[in-house]
Amino acid sequence: MLWSPYLKGFKSYLQLERSLSGNSVEAYLGDIDKLQQYYLSINRAPGITEINTSDLKTFISWLNDLGMQASTQARVISGLKAFFGYLMIEDVIQNNPSALIEAPKLSRKLPDTLNIYEINGLIEAIDASKPEGMRNKAIIEVLYGCGLRVTELTELKISNLYPQIEFIKVLGKGNKERLVPIGGVALKFIDLYLKEVRVHMNIKKGNEDFIFLNRFGAKLSRISIFNLIKSLAIATGLKKTISPHTLRHSFATHLIEGGADLRAVQEMLGHSSITTTEIYTHIDRDYLREVITQFHPRS
Structure with missing residues (x-):
């Protein structure tokens, strides 16, 4: 199978034209590798132009027989569609064999959310007398107050803070920048951390602009944020399974329940599709009925 030139071109397309992260690019290439x-496994070596829809359907059945979960199958199908879409753009193929391939139906399992008392409990469990205490309080406030992804938090920079107008500039998926409002409480804890703790640290070269640093003066890792959330959950006796993403989900849920516009929440979360935002916001039927009653002229 002489696919190497096409895979090399596909990789460049994902990096340059779609501006995907390294992890996302590797995930797409992994789908084609499958x-x-x-x-x-079936001792066939078709050329790239010889692959047809029947082949792909049999391939998906093969994945299913291997015991691959529906969500992973959907991920692979998405990668196939991107790859063959690229080949169409480059005029390598005239017909897209993945066009009629449908992803398996996925159940929408909603993660746990925290109420405001549980979030306050996490913050109160942090020992502010320790050097990292003020930093950790600021981390929880920013995750919940701004709805950031964990990588967006670790990449947050001092130069992207705009306290005068209460906004921060966030680098999201696909290197897309967005402005996100930040509340006074989160800003207060960031300011205390910067002026009372971080200013006394020996910061490693190249890390001067990152807000949140570890005890060695380097940018915090993703795993350290996960460990922080896990330790706070244990300290407060929280029975829910939570992660940094739980705070992001809670941010969106509380905004929607408070009456925020879904489009505004979509913008703050950095979602390209409103459908994705709907997954993060489980609005109950009573709330939807209330919205219709209040705002629709025929209600």
Whole structure:
């Protein structure tokens, strides 16, 4: 199978034209690698232009027989569609064999959310007398107050703070920048951390602009944020399974329940599709009925 030139071109397309992160690019290439593994398993080596829809359907059945979960199958199908879409753009193929391939139906499992008392409990469990205490309080306030992804938090920079107008500039997925409002409480804890703790640290070269640093003066890792949330959950006796993303989900849920516009929440979360935002916001039927009653002229 002489696919190497096409895979190399596909990788460049994902990096340059779609501005995807390194992890996302590798995930897409991994999806195509699974298709190659399938062909090897049946002793076939088709050229890229010889692949048809029937082949892909049989491939998906093969994945299912291997015990692959529906969510992972959907991920692979998404990668296939991106790859063959690229080949169409480049005029390598005339017909897209993945066009009629449908992803398996996925159940929408909503993660746990925290109420405001549980969030306050996490913050109160932090020992502010320790050097990292003020930093950790600021981290929880920013995750919940701004709805950031964990990577967006670790990449947050001092130069992207605009306290005068209460906004921060966030670098999201696909290197897309967005402005997110930040409340006074989160700003207060960031300011205390910067002026009372961080200013006394020996900061490693290249890390001067990152807000949140570890005890060695380097940018915090993703895993350290996960460990922080886990330790706080244990300290407060919280029975829910939570992660940094739980605070992001709680941010969106509380805004919607408070009457915020879904489009505004979509913008703050950095979602390209409103459908994604709907997954993060479980609005009950009573609230929807209330919205219709209050705002629709025929109600």
